[in-house]
Amino acid sequence: MTSAATWTSFIKSIASYNGDISSLTAPPFILSPVSLTEYSQNWSEHVDLLVEPNFITENDASKLGASAGEPIELLRMLAVIRWFVSTLKSQYSSRSEELGSEKKPLNPFLGEVFVGKWEDASKEGKLGETILLSEQVSHHPPITAYAVENKKNNTILEGYNGVRASMATTALNVRQYGHAMLEFRNFNENYLITLPPLHIEGLLAFSPHVELEQKSYIQSSTGYYTVFEYSGKGYFSGKKNSFKARVYKNFEESKKKENALYTISGQWSEKSNIAKGASSPSSKNDLFFSARECEAQHLKVKPMEEQHPLESQKAWAQVADAIRKGDYDLIHNAKSELENAQRELRKTEEANNAKWNRRWFDEVDYSAKAATDDDIFVKLSKMANLSIKNVVSGIDADSSKNDEVETMSHWRFVPENFDNETEIKI
Ligand code: 1KG
Secondary structure (H helix, E strand, O other), X not given: OOHHHHHHHHHHHOOOOEEOHHHOOOOHHHEEEEEHHHHXXXXXXXXXXXXXXXXXXXXXXXXXXXXXXXXXXXXXXXXXXXHXXXXXXXXXXXXXXXXXXXXXXXXXXXXXXXXXXXXXXXXXXXXOOEEEEEEXXXXXXXXXXXXXXXXXXXXXXXEEEEEEEEEXXXXXXXXXXXXXXXXXXXXXXXXXXXXXXXXXXXXXXXXXXXXXXXXXXXXXXXXXXXXXXXXXXXXXXXXXXXXXXXXXXOOHHHHOHHHOOEEEEEEOOOEEEEEEOOOOOOOOOEEEEEOOOOOOOOOXXXXXXXXXXXXXXXXXXXXXXXXXXXXXXXXXXXXXXXXXXHHHHHHHHHHOOOOOOOOXXXXXXXXXXXXXXXXXXXXXXXXXXXXXXXXXXXXEOOOHHHHHOOOOEEEEEOHHHHHOOOOOOO
16 A cells, blocks of 8 residues: 555544554554654753853843843743743654654653763853753653753753643644743742643644644743743644743733733744734844754764663664664564563563652652642742643643542652662763
8 A cells, every 4th residue: 555545544543543642553654763752852952042041141131132121030031931932843843844744753661761961062161061861750641751950050951741642633632741840040940831732733634743732831930921822824823833922020910911021923943033012023023033043952862882771762773773664564573572571571560569660750749739839830830820730731720620630740850869870871
């Protein structure tokens, strides 16, 4: 069967599917040789922008497109927004750009890890090294936890991600669970970042690609609060990968759009502009970020022969090779071998009443903390009126969806576990 015919029959086969993407057997030509644990690197392919808030001073207003005299905390929120916008192309459109379409990532096994580092690419040597730790902390449902740490500037990003998907008429709707938290320890400032809903369009046209939709939020411990709205081709702006971000003094102020201090809008995969106040900037306003002009810095990963068996690229090497060769039988055999080995592991654990120990992350039950304010996640969620339950990322605390869920457990980085790590080298 031609690949177009195979694809069409595949799309028909998933028309009524709903739930765990990993249960789908997509045609080999849409499979990616890359595992989802590798996607955590997309949070930091612009290390300079991630670390920038450490170097911001009052005089930097103009380079952020802000007017002089703005509070330093507002400038730092703008710098965090610029970093967040810079992650979106890596996260959501890099594969379509490099490979011609979105691909289906390998479904990580429990305990799979992916690590690497970004070396200091600055001329002044002010960035220092940044490391990535990514670990598959759950297989059913698939959940990846990650930490990006820049010790020289006391800056750490940590978070986790799980997805649920369901087929709509012509698109695959994807909802993200989890969040990211960014901490600048030099000045004790934290940011809570929610994950946008997305859908995969172009399925019938046999060229699947991601489009972001609805909203996501950034809440700072300084009070500043940003609302992102996403849209694609055919929406109000008509261009693909469009977004509009409005920055407010705090959540309360965001109740009225005209209270916006700044508005940033454009395309997250191309250019965006910034203007003071609530009106949408045009390309005549100050340029805020240009994805094309800021080359992504790719993570440095050690050679396969130096990798531990649990490291993603080593563990999936045979399957990845088979996918690159398009050898359908080899893909099936290599995948089954890995998956059978995992099933045996689970059975042994069950027999010994043992359970797989997570390496660098812990699942924290927040039901005991919900009433307190000393936990930064609880504090920032309350400031932004966000649910702290295991609901879709960015759900309002007053939403009826909140009542459908009881659990509130979240994956948290345990630095001392990594400090005591003896087997996995960066
Ligand atoms: C299986 C789909 C893949 C997605 C949706 C998995 C999750 C990926 C996430 C949300 C993970 C967290 C990252 O920070 C951001 C991110 C980016 C891309 C998301 C993946 C896109 C992939 O599309 C896959 C489905 C579409 C098509 C390629 C194959 O069709 C099917 O296999 C039908 C399910």
